[in-house]
Amino acid sequence: MEKNCWEIKGCGRERGGKNEKELGLCPAAADERLHGVHGGINAGRACWVVAGTFCHGEVQGTFARKLQDCTLCNFFQLVRKEEGMNFETPVVLLSKLKTIKGGVEGGGSLRNVGMRQLLNAGCTPHPELRP
Numbered sequence: 001m002e003k004n005c006w007e008i009k010g011c012g013r014e015r016g017g018k019n020e021k022e023l024g025l026c027p028a029a030a031d032e033r034l035h036g037v038h039g040g041i042n043a044g045r046a047c048w049v050v051a052g053t054f055c056h057g058e059v060q061g062t063f064a065r066k067l068q069d070c071t072l073c074n075f076f077q078l079v080r081k082e083e084g085m086n087f088e089t090p091v092v093l094l095s096k097l098k099t100i101k102g103g104v105e106g107g108g109s110l111r112n113v114g115m116r117q118l119l120n121a122g123c124t125p126h127p128e129l130r131p
Helices: 005-009 063-072 074-086 090-096 115-120
Strands: none
Touching: 005 074, 063 074, 063 090
């Protein structure tokens, strides 16, 4: 397995981590639907599509609200570089979470996510989402 976000970022919110009791288990560490994506444990190498992850000292919101920050994150950029052509885009990962059909996790829709954000994250927008 490759290194997961909690190993790189050192948040300590993984199972048995130093901050799990105080801050709670990180949703990326708990979400088994993305286990194995990019060679990670649970969503540990796809944390940018999981709501409620802990970055910059605070809990992050929904995918639509955090995507821009996440694409600037050194961990996101590391995974994207390591995976190369095998990098699974946020839209693909969201479909694995089965959130696109009923709206993006936590409310909203992909229409509320800027097209530039999706393209910068390595996404090819669905034809229905193109302007």
